Amino acid sequence: MSDRAGLRARGWLRFPADAALRAWAEAALPAARVAIHAPENAHWHRHGGTWFAGVNALENDASGRIGGVPLAGAAVEFIARHLGAPEAWDKAQISAVLPGYPGRDAGESDAAHRFRLRRDAAHVDGLLPVGPRRRRKAAEPHAFILGIALNQAGPEASPLVVWEGSHEVIRAAFLEALDGVPQREWAEQDLTDIYQATRRRIFETCPRRCLPLRPGEAILLHRLALHGxxxxxxxxQAGAEGRVIAYFRPPMPGGVTAWLATP
Structure with a gap:
């Protein structure tokens, strides 16, 4: 099976560390440390201080370059060849997880904390809770998710988790739920109930894979893959900042329609 076919079938693809991505990770780690400890990013410390969520916290430029080092290597070349390089790379999320994760925030419900403990806080990126009732809508469709490990961490140090094949289950369920709805209105549709029901089905039918990474290794996730x-x-074991991964999630050209319809 080719890498492209594997991504489409499984919803994830691992890239071994190469010289280009290893150099990028080495340049990004000091910038990530600065962001993690910056006072203006204090609101990104979650779950009793055991997770720095760090959305768009890495100060890379629109080409992905950080500290003068370009974003390059096999993973980036694969994206350009098979998915289309983004017009501009977003500022990467810095996901830093510390011993004790998941701690519990004040006000967090028992159900929410149990879901994080037992189901890895499984979610599909881009489905955001909107409004006072926090109903899920496809408000932020991404083209793909590229995770690059920045530091050394053991396999038990809160690795990324993905449910293999879940992207096609999500796609089929959402397309069925939106059948008959004009495409221009898809982004405004409440997908909460179908999302929760489909997620439960995925837990029962799709293999759960833990994907620990070494520095410079990368994981490419399908944009619809359930992960946590x-x-x-x-x-x-991990470094002083815990297990640190930088995630790129550039916008999907074509919006929600392309987010669901494109392979």
């Missing part, structure tokens, strides 16, 4: 973060296991 595993709890930190006792004895897991």
């Amino acid at each position: 973060i595993a709890p930190w296991q006792a004895g897991a």
